[in-house]
Amino acid sequence: MKLLKTLIAALMLAFVSLPAAAVQPDEMLADPALEQRARDISAGLRCLVCQNESIDESNASLARDLRLLVRERIMAGDNNDEVVDYVVARYGEFVLLQPTTGGWNWLLWATGPLGLLFALVVAAFYLRGRAQAPAKASEGLSSEEQARLDEIMKG
Missing domain, CATH: 1.20.5 (Single alpha-helices involved in coiled-coils or other helix-helix interfaces)
Known part of the structure; x- marks a missing residue:
C-alpha cells in the first residue's frame, strides 16, 4: 500500500513539473485561429533571456514582450513569414530556435x-x-642486462 502511495505521489509530481506554457490569458487573442497562428510562430522563436526555451515556454519579461509583439504583428495583418522577418530584423537571427542555412x-x-x-x-x-x-624485431637482452637481471633474481 505504501508503494502505491509513493508511486501516485511520484506521478503527480511528474505531471506538475511538466513545462507549462507561459502565455498569460491577457495576452491571448480572441480569435482561436489567430491565437493558433501566434502559438505556431512563437514556438519557433527563442527567448533571448533563457536562450533554450521558446518564448511560449519562458516566463521572462522579454519573452512576454516578444509574444505581445507577435500578436500585434498578426493583428496588423502580417502573415507568418512577415512576423518572423520583423522579429529577426529587430533582434537578429539568434532569436530563431531553428536558424536558417543561408549566408554564413x-x-x-x-x-x-x-x-x-x-x-x-x-x-x-x-x-x-x-x-x-615494419614490425620491430625483438632483440632480447644484452649480456650486461642479462647479468644484471641474474644478479637481481639471486639476491
Missing part, C-alpha cells in the same frame, strides 16, 4: 559532418601507416 550559417551546419569526415580520413591514414610499418 551553412558553415555552422556543415561543421559537424566535415569534422566527422576529417576524423575518418585521419584515422584511415593512421591505420594504413600503422599496418605498413
